[in-house]
Amino acid sequence: MNHHRILAVAHMREADRLTIASGVPGMVLMERAGAGVAQAARAMLAPTGRVVILCGPGNNGGDGFIAARRLAEDGYRVTLGLLGPRERLSGDAAAAARLYDGPVIALEDITCDEAGLVIDALFGTGLTRDLEGAVAACIARVARSGVPVLAVDIPSGIDGDSGAIRGVALPATRTVTFAARKPGHLLLPGRDLCGAISVVDIGIPDATCDGFAPALFANEPALWRDTLPRPESDTHKYKRGHALVLSGEMHRTGAARLAARGALRVGAGAVTLASPRAALAVNAAHLTAIMLAPCDTPEELGVLLEDRRFTAVALGPGYGVGEATRAMVKAAARTGRGLVLDADALTSFAGEAYTLGMVASAARACVLTPHEGEMRRLFESAEGVRDAPNRWQAALRAAEIVRSVVICKGGDTIVASPDGRAAILAETTPYLATAGSGDVLTGIVTGLIAQGMPAFEAACAAVWLHARTGIVYGPGLIAEDLSEALPGVLRGL
Numbered sequence: 001m002n003h004h005r006i007l008a009v010a011h012m013r014e015a016d017r018l019t020i021a022s023g024v025p026g027m028v029l030m031e032r033a034g035a036g037v038a039q040a041a042r043a044m045l046a047p048t049g050r051v052v053i054l055c056g057p058g059n060n061g062g063d064g065f066i067a068a069r070r071l072a073e074d075g076y077r078v079t080l081g082l083l084g085p086r087e088r089l090s091g092d093a094a095a096a097a098r099l100y101d102g103p104v105i106a107l108e109d110i111t112c113d114e115a116g117l118v119i120d121a122l123f124g125t126g127l128t129r130d131l132e133g134a135v136a137a138c139i140a141r142v143a144r145s146g147v148p149v150l151a152v153d154i155p156s157g158i159d160g161d162s163g164a165i166r167g168v169a170l171p172a173t174r175t176v177t178f179a180a181r182k183p184g185h186l187l188l189p190g191r192d193l194c195g196a197i198s199v200v201d202i203g204i205p206d207a208t209c210d211g212f213a214p215a216l217f218a219n220e221p222a223l224w225r226d227t228l229p230r231p232e233s234d235t236h237k238y239k240r241g242h243a244l245v246l247s248g249e250m251h252r253t254g255a256a257r258l259a260a261r262g263a264l265r266v267g268a269g270a271v272t273l274a275s276p277r278a279a280l281a282v283n284a285a286h287l288t289a290i291m292l293a294p295c296d297t298p299e300e301l302g303v304l305l306e307d308r309r310f311t312a313v314a315l316g317p318g319y320g321v322g323e324a325t326r327a328m329v330k331a332a333a334r335t336g337r338g339l340v341l342d343a344d345a346l347t348s349f350a351g352e353a354y355t356l357g358m359v360a361s362a363a364r365a366c367v368l369t370p371h372e373g374e375m376r377r378l379f380e381s382a383e384g385v386r387d388a389p390n391r392w393q394a395a396l397r398a399a400e401i402v403r404s405v406v407i408c409k410g411g412d413t414i415v416a417s418p419d420g421r422a423a424i425l426a427e428t429t430p431y432l433a434t435a436g437s438g439d440v441l442t443g444i445v446t447g448l449i450a451q452g453m454p455a456f457e458a459a460c461a462a463v464w465l466h467a468r469t470g471i472v473y474g475p476g477l478i479a480e481d482l483s484e485a486l487p488g489v490l491r492g493l
């Protein structure tokens, strides 16, 4: 199994279909899925403990019936509640139900008394509308009981593609999913309801999923570790890339310095801050390893960037919104370097995502790092972004429009590439929500791109490193700490 691949619901269905078409009966896949659930359940139950299994009307319920049979055979006391009449089950789910010869009661009659575990096999990836009525009431009862819950495939009520709660959802202690995680396991609020997630191999060959587009991933080191720049023994500082970060005016210089420090800490050989003349003294008072150059106009930026040693430019943090910023972005892009645009550089193109796309296409590689508000402003009139059915589809469409890698920041940051790849961050910390934290992220991406790392991988690595540093540091974190704690996380890789 490719462990960082994730499968959209439609792709999971297609992978099932292709595997079945290649000669593996659907029932064999379901048997493996149910066996995986039973195995996880055993680890959560005392010997001969009581387990309540909630089965829905589709194949998720089918997995529940398989698990019920296996656990009953092992001597556990099984109570199975089914939503709807048994005669209405069809296909593999009906076959799985026939193999289970224990009693089946109505979902409405389920209680959790003395139960050591509840297995939630109500709905999986086939959820199509909000949960209500008897199911919603049952979910509320189980949630109130405090009994540990093992979710089959995904907690019932969570949308597999968006991670949204459809009406209500049953929070799980553990989730056992099949073949690969789905976007809803990583996106909020779904992620918070899954508990510990494990993936069971049900025999869907990797090659079956290789050609799926878009290609979705969990943002984990396995995705980008091989492309992470490592200095060779014969290196010198300019071989490790030279990043240029543009500073804002006198009263707004801190953001750029935070970014510059991030770029240096992640391994750029040299970093220069391009500062308005009026702010040179302020910046000089705060910089040591980072160099300083005066730069007030697009023409001056062009002259500065005639030095071919500059490999990447970052623009936006604290820079100010308006025509002057737009002109600087265009001047930077024209020089064909790696380009990272954040904050004011993005807001300066509010409502003009297509224009920004044209500008960005001149850069060697371009990465945009919008938070939710910047994303909304930039793409307010762009088709297929605001009305996308979920955040990864919005991110992919956005990347296509701006012809850049887009980092959609949030508690479940998504990195999307115009080539159709997207990666979702699985783990982060709310301590990162602190002033200047985003500026450091901008600097980390810039530093990686300056060293020649491909844009998508650089963006994914930066997002992961930033999050991991925040997790490791924890309470009390301020933006300045991020760059200083980064080496520890880099060492761990």
Ligand SMILES: NC(=O)C1=CN([C@@H]2O[C@H](COP(=O)(O)OP(=O)(O)OC[C@H]3O[C@@H](n4cnc5c(N)ncnc54)[C@H](O)[C@@H]3O)[C@@H](O)[C@H]2O)[C@@H](O)CC1
Binding pocket: 013, 016, 026, 029, 030, 033, 034, 056, 057, 058, 059, 060, 061, 062, 063, 122, 123, 124, 125, 126, 127, 128, 129, 130, 131, 132, 152, 153, 154, 178, 202
């Ligand atoms: N061969 C396969 O396709 C495999 C499927 N597997 C399991 O099958 C699941 C997907 O099965 P299905 O596609 O049958 O989907 P589900 O079992 O998730 O649910 C589909 C059923 O629920 C109904 N439904 C949807 N939303 C509802 C709502 N809000 N209220 C009431 N009823 C609602 C639908 O009409 C349909 O009858 C996966 O999550 C996984 O657990 C596994 O067994 C592995 C193999």
Ligand SMILES: [K+]
Binding pocket: 060, 120, 121, 122, 123, 124, 151, 152, 153, 154, 155, 156
């Ligand atoms: K479920």
